[in-house]
Amino acid sequence: MKDSYPYPLLNKISELYESKKGSFDQVYLLACxxxxxxxxxxxGLIHEFGIPKENIFILGKIYSTSSEIVDELQGKNFNIAEPIFDPTISFDDQHAKNCTNELHNFLHSISSPAKIIILDDGGALLKVVNDEFQSLPNVQVIGIEQTSSGFRKLEHEQIHFPIFNVARSSIKLIKESPMIADLGFRRINETIQSHSIKEPRILVVGLGPLGNSMLSLSNSKGYFTIGYDNAHHDKKEILDLITENNINIIIGVTGSSILNEIEIEEIKNVLTDKLYLISMSSADREFPAIHIRERGISSGTIHEDVVWGNLVLVNNGFPITFKGNTFEATPEEIETTVAQLYGSVLEAVANDNLHTNGFIGLPEKVFEIVDAF
Structure with missing residues (x-):
């Protein structure tokens, strides 16, 4: 697939590690x-650095995998696992099972001694590796985590290997949240237009950096918007906020459940107009997605809306920032995040002195290049 974007920042990272290139037959990359x-x-650049394609194993995430990219990577002989969507199981349960299966398949394919680099999004794969660490063969493990939800999943665990903490780098926290918010808000506007919502009245639940960005964008558009966050000790119940303010769009930005099955039933029973449930978090956990899928109407495909009475679970409850496209954000928007992952992988390959268990900072030289870009 032709990609015309030149990736100048990734090229700078490649130049930074040019002298470290080699043939790394005993280095393996297991990525989610x-x-x-x-x-x-x-x-592709990681392979060019010296890790053989047969040593690179990649697990896609159910809601953010482009079938075209799967075909392209398989055509280039990378080891790709494409998960299958099961609407009767939560993403978290499916994904944990997929990560366990992928690790076990991976371990059958390596020869030790070896260095294994775990490149994760969400912490589930790293958690499986950490839980099974004592039973691993003679290997050195180095992890990389890119999301705050993954960091939170692991921060209280006893970690048995170093993990580059891309998730909490100041670059990612400062630059990525506004970019994701902008993409999410563009998608929300598409939903407003496609469903002909004439007067959007929006409740944003979760007022961290991303939630506050969503709140600001919605206000700037002139939409009626209110924010809610348990951490701010908000006393109102979400049901009361919906009914008192005639809310017709809820944007979930907590990364955790904001409405349980009983609460969603109560809301459904009092609705006289459509209420659109939109997730901006990293799974389908903001709303009781399985409960709604079992009772609602949809085509069964992963990125379709589910309609249950006056409730509309947009994008099947998955983050609205992912629609199965080859691009979601533009390459320019996402390159700083990819560059931090890429630089961390190259540092893990080239540096044989990474022995501090637990979360460690982004390699300083990688940080400096990305921060200056």
């Missing part, structure tokens, strides 16, 4: 990532 075109570019 969004399978999009910029990530495919990164995997």
């Amino acid at each position: 990532q969004h399978l999009l075109l910029p990530l495919a570019k990164m995997f």
